[in-house]
Amino acid sequence: MPRGQTPTTTSYAMLGLLAVRPWSTYELTNQIRRSLARFWPRASSKLYEEPRKLVALGYATAESQNQGRRRRTVYTITEDGRRALAAWLTEPGSPPPALESxxxxxxxxxxxxxxxxxxxxxxxxxxxxxxxxxxxxxxxxxxxxxxxxxxxxxxxxxxxxxxxxxxxxxxxxxxxxxxxxxxxxxxxxxxxxxxxxxxxxxxxxxxxxx
Incomplete structure (x- = not known):
């Protein structure tokens, strides 16, 4: 594991989405807002940092693509990423549910x-x-x-x-x-x-x- 890089729960949340299909950072952030934010809310700034961390960990690859006149980076889960996600899912999760209201x-x-x-x-x-x-x-x-x-x-x-x-x-x-x-x-x-x-x-x- 690269020095200074430690996967967090948010890392695994993004890996789970990447296991569904490749996404750009923008798409990942929007999908988290749509699906995960109700029970795993995180600041957008943190979400935009996370895909690069996954690449540094070897859990995802990054590919630059053209989209019309703009370029975007699309992230894809690696086999190491799938193994890491599967290993993380073997634990029941901690801490227990937390309410913020x-x-x-x-x-x-x-x-x-x-x-x-x-x-x-x-x-x-x-x-x-x-x-x-x-x-x-x-x-x-x-x-x-x-x-x-x-x-x-x-x-x-x-x-x-x-x-x-x-x-x-x-x-x-x-x-x-x-x-x-x-x-x-x-x-x-x-x-x-x-x-x-x-x-x-x-x-x-x-x-x-x-």
């Missing part, structure tokens, strides 16, 4: 603002969930109607898509519930009632009691 952070700190601020944050979260559900439905519909790209990957994409769809549905249910709860609260958020029924629901989900 500015809306939840704003809810957590809401006692420093107003009730109206909190209700708007909850409504924005609900709106995001509904918009995301519509996107998920459009993707699922494209597979059912035979219009989706890479139909041979429908099985795996459905596994991931169902997980993401369940998350957006759960988020909308939470926003509906939270909106009703907060609407009944006083304007002063410094001394709020405890939602004991919600706490009991959480306790009831303890898998050790099943």
């Amino acid at each position: 500015e809306q939840l952070l704003r809810v957590f700190l809401a006692d420093n603002g107003t009730k109206g601020d909190l209700l708007r944050t909850i409504e924005a979260t609900r709106r995001w969930a509904r918009e995301t559900a519509a996107v998920d439905a459009a993707i699922a519909r494209s597979y059912l109607e035979g219009d989706a790209p890479f139909p041979d990957r429908a099985g795996l994409n459905t596994l991931v898509g169902r997980y993401l769809s369940d998350m957006s549905a759960a988020t909308e249910r939470w926003a509906d519930w939270a909106g009703e709860v907060v609407a009944s609260w006083p304007d002063d958020l410094s001394d709020l009632p405890v939602e004991t029924e919600a706490l009991r629901d959480v306790v009831a989900r303890d898998p050790r009691d099943r």
Whole structure:
């Protein structure tokens, strides 16, 4: 392995896309935004650096091609890259899923603002969930109607898509519930009632009691 070059999870994410077909950096970045960004978000600057790292590692090759008046570099996975990807997939993955939500952070700190601020944050979260559900439905519909790209990957994409769809549905249910709860609260958020029924629901989900 070249000195200073270490494959990251993003490296393997790109290798997985290259295992589907060759891509230019621009195409790779757009495909990640379209398919992986929901569960593996990364800054565009990092994504543009990654293909060159794969070439340095020997996991991909780079070929300059003409596209009209412009030239582009197309990356193709190597056999070493396929072996490295297969080896990486033998492990279950670490760390476990991580949630990043500015809306939840704003809810957590809401006692420093107003009730109206909190209700708007909850409504924005609900709106995001509904918009995301519509996107998920459009993707699922494209597979059912035979219009989706890479139909041979429908099985795996459905596994991931169902997980993401369940998350957006759960988020909308939470926003509906939270909106009703907060609407009944006083304007002063410094001394709020405890939602004991919600706490009991959480306790009831303890898998050790099943």
